[in-house]
Amino acid sequence: MKVPMREERGEPLRVRKVIGELPEAIPFLAVGEIDPGSDLAESRGVEDVVGRFHRNGLNKLDSLQAVAYATVMSIAVIENYNNGLGEPYRLLASSLIGEKMPMKSATVLEEVPAVLTSARPRLNRAAVVFAFLSIYLIWGSTYLAIRYAVETIPPLYTAGLRHLIAGTILLAWCLGKRLRPTWAQVRASIVIGAFFFLIGHGTLHWAELKVPSGLASLLIASEPIWVFLLTAIAARRWRLNATLLAGILLGFGGVGLLMGRSALNSGPGVFVGSLAVLLGAFSWSLGIVYSRRSHLSGHPLLLSALSLLAGSVQLLLAGTVVGEYRGFSFASVSLRSWLALGYLILFGSVVAFTAYNWLLEHYSPTLVATHTYVNPIVAVLLGWFFAGEAVTLNVLLSTAMVIGAVMLVDRGMARLQRSS
Numbered sequence: 001m002k003v004p005m006r007e008e009r010g011e012p013l014r015v016r017k018v019i020g021e022l023p024e025a026i027p028f029l030a031v032g033e034i035d036p037g038s039d040l041a042e043s044r045g046v047e048d049v050v051g052r053f054h055r056n057g058l059n060k061l062d063s064l065q066a067v068a069y070a071t072v073m074s075i076a077v078i079e080n081y082n083n084g085l086g087e088p089y090r091l092l093a094s095s096l097i098g099e100k101m102p103m104k105s106a107t108v109l110e111e112v113p114a115v116l117t118s119a120r121p122r123l124n125r126a127a128v129v130f131a132f133l134s135i136y137l138i139w140g141s142t143y144l145a146i147r148y149a150v151e152t153i154p155p156l157y158t159a160g161l162r163h164l165i166a167g168t169i170l171l172a173w174c175l176g177k178r179l180r181p182t183w184a185q186v187r188a189s190i191v192i193g194a195f196f197f198l199i200g201h202g203t204l205h206w207a208e209l210k211v212p213s214g215l216a217s218l219l220i221a222s223e224p225i226w227v228f229l230l231t232a233i234a235a236r237r238w239r240l241n242a243t244l245l246a247g248i249l250l251g252f253g254g255v256g257l258l259m260g261r262s263a264l265n266s267g268p269g270v271f272v273g274s275l276a277v278l279l280g281a282f283s284w285s286l287g288i289v290y291s292r293r294s295h296l297s298g299h300p301l302l303l304s305a306l307s308l309l310a311g312s313v314q315l316l317l318a319g320t321v322v323g324e325y326r327g328f329s330f331a332s333v334s335l336r337s338w339l340a341l342g343y344l345i346l347f348g349s350v351v352a353f354t355a356y357n358w359l360l361e362h363y364s365p366t367l368v369a370t371h372t373y374v375n376p377i378v379a380v381l382l383g384w385f386f387a388g389e390a391v392t393l394n395v396l397l398s399t400a401m402v403i404g405a406v407m408l409v410d411r412g413m414a415r416l417q418r419s420s
Contacts, residue, residue: 028316034308046303049356056347057271061094063308068133069195072289076200088292096183105246123362128362130355131355131356131358131359132355132359134347134351134355134356135352135355135356135371136360136370136371136374136375136377136378137332138348138351138376139146139348139352139371139375140217140371140375140376140377140378140379140382141343141348141378141379141382142344142348142381143208143214143216143382143383144213144354144379144382144386144387145340145344145348146158146204146205146208146213146340146342146344147208147212147213147383147387148201148336148337148338148339148340149162149205149313149344150205150206150208150209150337150341151334151336151337152332152333152334152337153203153328153337153341154319154324154325154328155208155209155319155320155324155334156205156206156315156316156318156319156322156324157208157315157316157324157325157328158205158341158344159197159204159205159312159315160204160312160315160316161199161312161316161321161345162202162312162341162344162345162348162349163197163308163309163311163312163315163349164308164309164312164316164346164351166308166345166349166350167304167307167308167311167312168304168305168309169350170301170302170305170353171302171305171306171309172302172310173301174299174301174302177299178365179298179299179302180300181300181302181306184292184296185296185298185302185303185325185356186310187192187307188291188294188296188303188305189289189303189306189307189309189310191287191312192290192307192310192311193306193307193308193311193312193313193314194287194289194290194310194311194314195283195284195286195290195307196283196284196307196311197307197308197310197311197312197315198311198314198315198318199280199283200280200281200283200287201280201311201315202280202315202318203222203256203276203279203280203283204216204276204277204280204286205278206273206276206391207273207274207276207277209269209271209274210267210268210270210272210273211270211273211274211276211277212270212342212383212387212389212390213379213380213383213387213389213394214379214380214381214383214384214389214391214395215258215270215274215389216274216277216379217279217375217376217380218254218258218282218376218379218380218395218398218399218402219255219258219274219277219281220277220284220376221282221286221372221375221376221402221403221406222251222254222255222278222281222367222373222402222405222406223281223284223288223372224406224409224410225247225248225251225405225406225409226281226282227246227288227289227379228248228409228413230242230285230286230289230415231289231292234293239416239420240412241412241415242412242418243408243411243415244408244409244412244413244415245407245412246408247404247405247406247407247409247410247411247412248405248409250401250404250408251401251402251403251405251406251409252404252405253401254398254399254400254401254402254404254405255278255398255402257394257397257398257401258261258274258394258395258398258402259271259274259275259278259373263284263386265289266326274391300360301357303353304357316380328365341418356371358369369410371404372406372410373406376399376402376403377399377403378398380395387393
């Protein structure tokens, strides 16, 4: 059979059309034959196929080995791999390279989806539920755990110990998987560690000496707004739509309502602490923008481990510089603070973050990001139920405004990306 060359067949629109209609059939044409890291992976066809799989929940090219092989496969050499695949796959390969199929092809191709459905990995339902509960409930409960931990452990030491142990656990796992950091990753982790953990988490832990955990979570929930504003400033390009603008205004209104009434009327030090929380949210947003623009590649858990360790060292040094060691002894730490610190390390950092990365491999980022709507609600309810934090009409209204703002900002940014 003669395979038409590119000059003869022109732009392969038909190829992309067939791939779009039968995305699950492609992987079996070249499993084990093509190196996903080869130059073929840079072809335009990769973007077309990966985009479709991304919308179906496969967010990393290596999430499913067969998908990786499919996207890098050259259409011109499909015939080399179709001999032992059976009649349905031979017909599909023939259609991709332009050969006419026999009249019974439509009937035979109906067999393909049924045969291939079993190839997509079935996710354990219990694992999926546990992963989403982890990022919904565990991350929402960390604010209350921080409040209990800093009762008898200095705040910067609390954050430093938390991230030191969690980062060590993640790094040990990465080394066990033979993942090795590069100097570029180490250098970037120092900067990211400062933005995320020294300033971002350091201010949060310090502020919760005074600020109620529910109030702190609502202020932190404003991060998507800061991320958008900082991204626009860094790119020197402002693009807005009505949804995005409404989200920004609503978010600032909710934060202003929290700062103007809840923070000022909640006792001494709460207003200053709330400003510190906002500073931490701003710093965390800076870290997100920096990490995006640095284009640093690598395994996400390895990069997270390096950033956790870098941030923990900075936190422990900062705590020592400001004198947190004075008057502190491990014997004076209460059982509740120890349990809270252990919870933050094991569940808040290791379990929840591992679940977060696992979900990103199997579901769309938009779905996974719904935890930003749920976490503040969980934090406010837990603070009210366990710590007796006041839930006034002002707090409820601010909660609705901030969560609504985050949803509008996310939707507005999604529309901007689609339009571009």
